[in-house]
Amino acid sequence: xxxxxxxxxxxxxxxxxxxxxxxxxxxxxxxxxxxxxxxxxxxxxxxxxxxxxxxxxxxxxxxxxxxxxxxxxxxxxxxxxxxxxxxxxxxxxxxxxxxxxxxxxxxxxxxxxxxxxxxxxxxxxxxxxxxxxxxxxxxxxxxxxxxxxxxxxxxxxxxxxxxxxxxxxxxxxxxxxxxxxxxxxxxxxxxxxxxxxxxxxxxxxxxxxxxxxxxxxxxxxxxxxxxxxxxxxxxxxxxxxxxxxxxxxxxxxxxxxxxxxxxxxxxxxxxxxxxxxxxxxxxxxxxxxxxxxxxxxxxxxxxxxxxxxxxxxxxxxxxxxxxxxxxxxxxxxxxxxxxxxxxxxxxxxxxxxxxxxxxxxxxxxxxxxxxxxxxxxxxxxxxxxxxxxxxxxxxxxxxxxxxxxxxxxxxxxxxxxxxxxxxxxxxxxxxxxxxxxxxxxxxxxxxxxxxxxxxxxxxxxxxxxxxxxxxxxxxxxxxxxxxxxxxxxxxxxxxxxxxxxxxxxxxxxxxxxxxxxxxxxxxxxxxxxxxxxxxxxx
Amino acid sequence: xxxxxxxxxxxxxxxxxxxxxxxxxxxxxxxxxxxxxxxxxxxxxxxxxxxxxxxxxxxxxxxxxxxxxxxxxxxxxxxxxxxxxxxxxxxxxxxxxxxxxxxxxxxxxxxxxxxxxxxxxxxxxxxxxxxxxxxxxxxxxxxxxxxxxxxxxxxxxxxxxxxxxxxxxxxxxxxxxxxxxxxxxxxxxxxxxxxxxxxxxxxxxxxxxxxxxxxxxxxxxxxxxxxxxxxxxxxxxxxxxxxxxxxxxxxxxxxxxxxxxxxxxxxxxxxxxxxxxxxxxxxxxxxxxxxxxxxxxxxxxxxxxxxxxxxxxxxxxxxxxxxxxxxxxxxxxxxxxxxxxxxxxxxxxxxxxxxxxxxxxxxxxxxxxxxxxxxxxxxxxxxxxxxxxxxxxxxxxxxxxxxxxxxxxxxxxxxxxxxxxxxxxxxxxxxxxxx
Numbered sequence: 001x002x003x004x005x006x007x008x009x010x011x012x013x014x015x016x017x018x019x020x021x022x023x024x025x026x027x028x029x030x031x032x033x034x035x036x037x038x039x040x041x042x043x044x045x046x047x048x049x050x051x052x053x054x055x056x057x058x059x060x061x062x063x064x065x066x067x068x069x070x071x072x073x074x075x076x077x078x079x080x081x082x083x084x085x086x087x088x089x090x091x092x093x094x095x096x097x098x099x100x101x102x103x104x105x106x107x108x109x110x111x112x113x114x115x116x117x118x119x120x121x122x123x124x125x126x127x128x129x130x131x132x133x134x135x136x137x138x139x140x141x142x143x144x145x146x147x148x149x150x151x152x153x154x155x156x157x158x159x160x161x162x163x164x165x166x167x168x169x170x171x172x173x174x175x176x177x178x179x180x181x182x183x184x185x186x187x188x189x190x191x192x193x194x195x196x197x198x199x200x201x202x203x204x205x206x207x208x209x210x211x212x213x214x215x216x217x218x219x220x221x222x223x224x225x226x227x228x229x230x231x232x233x234x235x236x237x238x239x240x241x242x243x244x245x246x247x248x249x250x251x252x253x254x255x256x257x258x259x260x261x262x263x264x265x266x267x268x269x270x271x272x273x274x275x276x277x278x279x280x281x282x283x284x285x286x287x288x289x290x291x292x293x294x295x296x297x298x299x300x301x302x303x304x305x306x307x308x309x310x311x312x313x314x315x316x317x318x319x320x321x322x323x324x325x326x327x328x329x330x331x332x333x334x335x336x337x338x339x340x341x342x343x344x345x346x347x348x349x350x351x352x353x354x355x356x357x358x359x360x361x362x363x364x365x366x367x368x369x370x371x372x373x374x375x376x377x378x379x380x381x382x383x384x385x386x387x388x389x390x391x392x393x394x395x396x397x398x399x400x401x402x403x404x405x406x407x408x409x410x411x412x413x414x415x416x417x418x419x420x421x422x423x424x425x426x427x428x429x430x431x432x433x434x435x436x437x438x439x440x441x442x443x444x445x446x447x448x449x450x451x452x453x454x455x456x457x458x459x460x461x462x463x464x465x466x467x468x469x470x471x472x473x474x475x476x477x478x479x480x481x482x483x484x485x486x487x488x489x490x491x492x493x494x495x496x497x498x499x500x501x502x503x504x505x506x507x508x509x510x511x512x513x514x515x516x517x518x519x520x521x522x523x524x525x526x527x528x529x530x531x532x533x534x535x536x537x538x
Numbered sequence: 539x540x541x542x543x544x545x546x547x548x549x550x551x552x553x554x555x556x557x558x559x560x561x562x563x564x565x566x567x568x569x570x571x572x573x574x575x576x577x578x579x580x581x582x583x584x585x586x587x588x589x590x591x592x593x594x595x596x597x598x599x600x601x602x603x604x605x606x607x608x609x610x611x612x613x614x615x616x617x618x619x620x621x622x623x624x625x626x627x628x629x630x631x632x633x634x635x636x637x638x639x640x641x642x643x644x645x646x647x648x649x650x651x652x653x654x655x656x657x658x659x660x661x662x663x664x665x666x667x668x669x670x671x672x673x674x675x676x677x678x679x680x681x682x683x684x685x686x687x688x689x690x691x692x693x694x695x696x697x698x699x700x701x702x703x704x705x706x707x708x709x710x711x712x713x714x715x716x717x718x719x720x721x722x723x724x725x726x727x728x729x730x731x732x733x734x735x736x737x738x739x740x741x742x743x744x745x746x747x748x749x750x751x752x753x754x755x756x757x758x759x760x761x762x763x764x765x766x767x768x769x770x771x772x773x774x775x776x777x778x779x780x781x782x783x784x785x786x787x788x789x790x791x792x793x794x795x796x797x798x799x800x801x802x803x804x805x806x807x808x809x810x811x812x813x814x815x816x817x818x819x820x821x822x823x824x825x826x827x828x829x830x831x832x833x834x835x836x837x838x839x840x841x842x843x844x845x846x847x848x849x850x851x852x853x854x855x856x857x858x859x860x861x862x863x864x865x866x867x868x869x870x871x872x873x874x875x876x877x878x879x880x881x882x883x884x885x886x887x888x889x890x891x892x893x894x895x896x897x898x899x900x901x902x903x904x905x906x907x908x909x910x911x912x913x914x915x916x917x918x919x920x921x922x923x924x925x926x927x928x929x930x931x932x933x934x935x936x937x938x939x940x941x942x943x944x945x946x947x948x949x950x951x952x953x954x955x956x957x958x959x960x961x962x963x964x965x966x967x968x969x970x971x972x973x
Contacts, residue, residue, distance in 0.1 A: 048734050049888040051929055062928050068734055090925030094894035127918050130901040153887060172729065172887065175712070177897040179887035 009075035016071070024066035024077055025053055035079055036088060036117050038203045039154040040067035043260055043362075044163055050154050051091050052117070056081045063087055085121065092122040098133045098177060100149045108205030110218030114152060135180055140170075141188025142195045143210050143264060148180045151206035157181060157198035164261065165194040166360025181206075193357050193367060196264040200250060209248065211268055216242045224465035225252060225519075227452050229324050229373035229445060230266035231353075233366060234454030234521075237262060239270070239446060239465035246270045246446065246466065256520050257458065261359060263367045273446045273466065279429050281471045283439035291439060296471065300478075303423065303438050304485040307340065310400055310421045311486070316342030318398035321383060322405025322426075323350045323372035326450025327459070327509075328498040329442070329475035330374070333404045333425075334381050335505060336479050339488050340400065346383040349406060350375050351391035368455050373445075377453035380508045380524065404475045405442065408432035425475045441472040448474040449495035451517070453524065459512060460521035542638070543793050545812045549774065551782050552758045553798045556642045562677055564684040567645035573690060575761035579653040580698045584613075587657040591760065593768025595780040599635075600625055600753030601828065601857040603779075603846045606760075612740040613658035613748055620660040621744045623725070623751040624651050626667040626674075627709055627716035630829035631880060632860035635784040636754035638796050640667070640674035643758065644681035648704060650757030652691065653764060655702045658750045662703045666721050669709040679706050713884035717932050718751045719743075720886065731886045732932035755784060775801035779845035789863035792817050801845040809840065809863060820865040820968065824949070828857020830877045831937030833944035834870075854944075866968040870949040871956050874941050875903035881938035892935035895926040899942055906953060909960030916946055916953055 005020040014031045023046075025035050038050035046067040054063035058076040063084060071077075078084060095114060103109040135148030153172070158181060161170045169189065173182040189195035199207045221240040228235040228249060235258035238250045249270055251262035282299035283291040294302075317337035321330035330348075337344040350372040358366040375385065387394030392410040401422045407430050408415060415432035416422045424436035427444055445452075447468035453459050476498040477491075484491035492498035496514040503509040508524040516522055542556045554570075555561035561570055579587050592607030613620055624647065628636040640647055651663045667675050682704050685691035691704045707725055709715045715724045719733035722744045743749025759781060763771045772780045779801035785808060786796050792814030799808070805827065809815065816822050822837040827844070833854040835842075842852045849856040864873060882896035902919055905911050923939030930936075946953060955963040 047888065048931065049890070051890050054929060065734070087925070087929055090922075091890055091929065094890045094898070094925070097894045097898050127922075128898065130898065130905070133897075153890070153893065175714075175887045176882055176885040177887065177893050179893065 007071050007073045007075075009071045009073070009077055011077045012079055018071055021070050024055060024057075024064070024069050024071055024075075027071050028066065028077075028079065033079060035066045036113075036121075037067055038113060038152055039156060041156055041159075041201055041260075044156060044159045044201075047155060047159070050152070052088060054084060054087045054091075055079045056084045088117075088121055089123060092118050093126065093128075095152055096122070096126050097128045097130070098149070099152070100132065102150070105214075106150065106205035107208050107212060107214065108150075108202070108218070112205055113203035133177055138180075138182065139188070140183055140195075140207075141190040142192060143268070144189050144195055144199060145208040145210055145213065146181060147206050147208060150204050151181060152204050153179055153181075154203060155181070156201045156203070157207055160198050160201060161189075161192075161195070164197070164359065164361030165192055167192050167194075170198075193263045193265060194261065194359060196267050197251065197261045201260070212248045216240075216247045221247060222465075223250075224463045226446065226462040226465055227373060227460050228262060228266040229452065230269045230371060231263075232368040232370040232373065232375055232455035233258065233266075234373060234452055234458060234460050235262040235266060235365070236460070237266075241465050244467050245274045254520055256364070257454065257460075258365045259362050261362060261365060263357070263359070263365075265357075265367050273444055275428070277429075278427050278469050278472070279439060279441040280469050281441060283429075283436075285437045291434065291436075296473070299438065299440065300481055300485070303440075303482060306421055306437065307423075307482065307486065311340045314342040315340070315399045315420065316344060317400040317402060318345040318347070319383075320395060320401070320403045320406045320408075321346070321348045321378055322407075323348050323370075323374045323378055324445060325374065325405040325442075325475060326445055326448065326462075326495070327374060327377040327381075327453055328450050328495055328502065329404050329425075329479070330378055330383065331381055331502040331505065332476045332479035332483065332498060333402055334383070335488065335501075336402060336483055336486075339483060339486050345398070346378075346381070347386045347395070348375065348378045348383045349387035349391045349394055350385060352389040354389075370455065373452040373454070376455055376457060377451075377459075380453065380457075381502075381506055401436075403433070403436070404479075425478055427472070440478050441469060442475045442478065443468040443472045447472065450474070450476070451495075451499060451514075454521075457508075457524040458521045459509070459517055459524060461514060461517050543795055545797060547807075547812060548798050549782050549800055550798050551762055551774075552639065552643075552646070552755065553784060553796060555646075556638060556796070558642070561643055561645075562681065564645060564681070564688055564690075567643070571765070572645050572761075573649055573696075575764040576649050576652050576656075576690070577696055579656055579764050580696060580700060584657045584659055587653060587764070590764060590768050591657070594759075594763045594771035595768070595778075596756065596759055596763060596771065597779065597781075597846065598753055599755035599759075599783065599858070601630075601855070603856065606752065606756055609740070609750060609752075610654065610657050613660075613750065615659060616748070619662070619745075619747050620658050621747055621749040622651060622655040622658060622660040622663045623718075623721065623744060623749055624663065624665040624754055624757060625716060625718060625721060625751055626665050626671070626678075626754045627721060628668055628671075628754070628858075629713040629716040629884075630831065630858055630860060631877065632788055632826065632829050632862045633786060633858045634788070635786040635796055635858065635860070637671060637674055638786075639754050639758050639784070640671070640678055644674075644678045645685075646758045646761060647678065647754055648681055648685055648691070650760035651704065651752075652695070652702050653760050654750065654752060654757055656700065658748075660750070661701045662705065664725060664744070665704065665706050666715070666725055667706060667708055668716075669711045675706060675708055682706055712886070713880070714886045714932070714934060717934070720932070721751070722749065729886075731888050734931055776843070776845045776847070778847050783844070783859050785844065785859045785861055787813050787861045787863065789861075790817050790820065790865035790868070791815065791863045799844070802843045802848070805840045805842050805844050805861070808844065808861070813863070816863070816865050818865070820867060822863065823866040823868055823964075824864045824870065826854075826862040826864075826941070827859070828855045829860040830862065830880070831933075831940060832857050833940050834948060836948045837866075867965045869907075869962045869964045870945050870952050871903065871907045871962065874945045875900065875907050877941055878903055878938050881934060885934055885938075889930035889935065891926045891929045892938075895922055895935060896938045898922060899926075899938060903942070906956050907962075909956060911953075911957045913954070913957055915957070916950070919943075920946060 048065040053066040236252040236254040480491040560566035724730040
């Protein structure tokens with residue numbers, strides 16, 4: 001292989017060295033200069049048609065599109081010269097000739113690149129006095145609504161559907177300023193798993209999510225980095241909330257996992273996080289056999305006493321963990337079972353799809369068969385999957401039962417009623433959960449810090465996006481305090497230290513820490529990954 | 539007046555057979571010496587053919603005037619399939635020279651194209667013809683059939699073992715498909731939109747392979763050059779613009795049509811002598827010398843020679859030499875608005891300055907035309923035009939801006955009469971002047 005040559009140039013006076021063939025827009029990014037653009041997207045082909053990224057290359061008579069022009073040795077590139085700025089200002093004015101300027105009712109307002117660039121560099125007053133062209137809206141099918149009047153014809157959506165979704169159903173119809181994006185005949189986006197991404201990459205409000213339509217203004221949203229829990233791919237996402245309710249999921253760039261994309265299956269399964277019927281306080285079964293609300297210290301003291309009493313006989317514990325809960329939660333539950341002693345049984349239930357649905361243009365990404373986030377972590381820690389492909393059945397009562405997160409919604413009303421000790425740590429008080437001796441309110445993964453391990457063994461962090469009910473605590477914290485009471489070291493003070501504790505217990509996690517996971521996650525230790533502990537990819 | 543009218547001053551080489559239907563058949567064309575040049579070229583190496591064309595100084599007749607021999611010399615024996623494309627889209631308003639060449643001398647087109655294909659080592663010629671050209675397409679299709687039947691086209695061309703297929707491809711009615719890369723997209727079955735250059739067609743053109751594309755008139759000159767030599771061709775025209783050219787004149791002259799002259803012929807003489815002057819005894823007002831997309835010349839600017847350099851020196855372009863003559867009763871605002879309307883309709887819609895700019899210019903011009911304009915509109919038109927120039931992938935955008943700007947510069951009074959008086963004064967002025 002021949003070595004790739006390095007070329008040197010300056011961009012707005014900053015020296016840049018890049019491999020030969022690097023495009024100006026990418027070179028500029030390396031020195032922190034963002035060149036305004038619409039049609040260019042790093043993961044799509046570049047048609048150079050929005051004409052926003054025109055820059056001056058000294059010695060070249062015409063302005064050059066930075067998105068397709070490679071850097072040449074010795075180039076002096078100016079993005080802020082009068083010529084370049086005037087061209088941008090002129091082009092921005094063209095964009096507004098037919099744009100309806102209906103920002104007050106547009107979902108994209110606040111996160112719209114047309115708004116941003118016009119605000120930054122556009123003319124103070126538009127000169128167009130002409131009546132605007134009106135195209136109206138079109139339902140593209142699936143979750144997508146198209147507003148032709150707002151469309152700036154960057155064709156990112158057309159190229160995404162062709163190049164990434166592998167489903168060439170969008171095209172430009174007509175020409176000139178009558179151009180509109182349309183679906184072919186009646187075949188819309190209805191059955192496409194990836195179409196939701198075109199709303200994300202639309203630089204303006206031309207493509208709208210029906211799910212998010214008029215739900216919230218962009219500036220009222222709070223976003224937190226998280227992981228999609230709806231399959232074992234572990235797509236990096238941002239959870240956008242308003243008034244402590246999830247409004248939408250947006251994919252977050254991770255080149256190793258999901259690039260800029262996520263599937264519609266995952267994207268629209270967030271409503272459960274907004275459910276209000278939560279367990280609000282620790283419930284402890286009293287002498288009369290009734291569940292009564294209590295404070296945390298009372299509950300923990302009672303729990304510790306009950307566990308110590310039971311543990312004396314080394315009864316053997318069955319742990320049911322949810323694959324939608326953090327690794328730290330399940331790990332400390334398993335540890336609790338080990339400390340109590342006897343023969344433990346660790347199980348989890350997860351729905352499973354019939355097929356895997358890979359993303360044609362980015363094959364690393366797929367809607368995996370396993371429709372939950374953390375099955376791989378549970379397998380690593382010795383849990384066994386039970387139940388059917390709907391994530392139901394497969395559970396039997398046991399002498400000592402610890403349930404973390406699994407709602408037990410499908411189980412008979414008397415499930416666990418015969419258990420000697422039944423500890424339920426979760427969010428919802430289902431019929432079966434009412435049989436527990438201790439019902440302890442836990443946070444969902446959206447309300448806490450923690451990690452998931454995806455199908456290939458990548459440990460990825462998530463951060464709290466929502467405020468939990470006041471008395472809910474992360475399951476790892478509840479179990480950590482219990483373990484400390486049982487003499488198993490100090491209670492971890494943070495999710496990070498709970499994770500370190502797992503590192504002491506499981507070789508897969510040893511040597512890993514939150515700091516090391518960074519924004520792209522880290523693979524579990526190699527030896528374990530390729531060993532017999534479940535290299536099977538689901 | 540019999541068509542085509544033939545003026546005694548003309549030098550008819552390419553258009554010699556115009557008006558003679560017998561030249562359309564293979565037999566008739568051979569009687570006129572047809573396909574001797576192809577036979578001679580096939581006995582030469584590609585380099586030798588390119589050498590002859592280079593020597594002749596032939597320049598592209600599609601508008602840009604790029605030296606044809608140089609263009610052909612880009613193609614090396616690289617093992618890739620090469621394509622030889624003929625741009626027969628002739629969609630420029632005012633242009634009708636290629637149509638006549640195809641109607642009267644289809645074999646001249648095919649012969650020139652096949653010589654070119656040999657010169658660039660192409661095995662396939664595509665003639666991309668404008669969809670509205672029903673009659674020329676039928677005539678060409680018949681001629682191609684004759685060539686296949688006679689063993690001239692196809693496998694084993696004239697017994698030499700060379701394969702040169704000739705395919706006629708009809709466009710679907712888009713002006714922009716006359717732009718070479720849009721033409722290639724259209725030929726491949728894609729949306730007719732110009733491509734970004736580089737890569738240039740000689741590197742990656744039709745079907746991603748090295749491709750040469752020439753105008754119909756360019757290849758029509760090739761058989762004559764091969765037959766008579768490059769030095770012979772240089773005896774016509776000027777030093778930098780050698781050879782003859784079809785001047786297709788339309789508008790308010792007595793005699794409209796195609797006239798063939800050596801390059802460098804006088805525009806004034808063409809209008810007042812060859813074309814018989816302005817019709818109905820009116821006076822000349824303006825001339826567009828190279829098809830609708832070039833800057834307009836006013837009546838006092840027409841004393842120029844019609845070659846690439848002289849026309850450029852006058853601030854406009856020879857282009858396709860499609861000369862549109864307008865008399866003094868013509869409303870320039872209306873004419874320019876008509877042209878810009880055309881560009882707005884034909885913009886492919888890719889690049890924002892063109893997609894939005896052409897339609898915007900048209901709307902403003904219409905407003906001025908109907909008496910609703912203001913003087914500020916004129917500055918806006920010029921500034922919008924400036925923003926549309928040099929900022930797009932192809933030059934359609936520039937083509938709409940150029941006549942707008944030149945007309946405002948040269949006929950500002952007329953715009954002002956529309957703006958101030960709400961009416962066009964062209965006819966009144968003309969009536970006064972002619973009284």
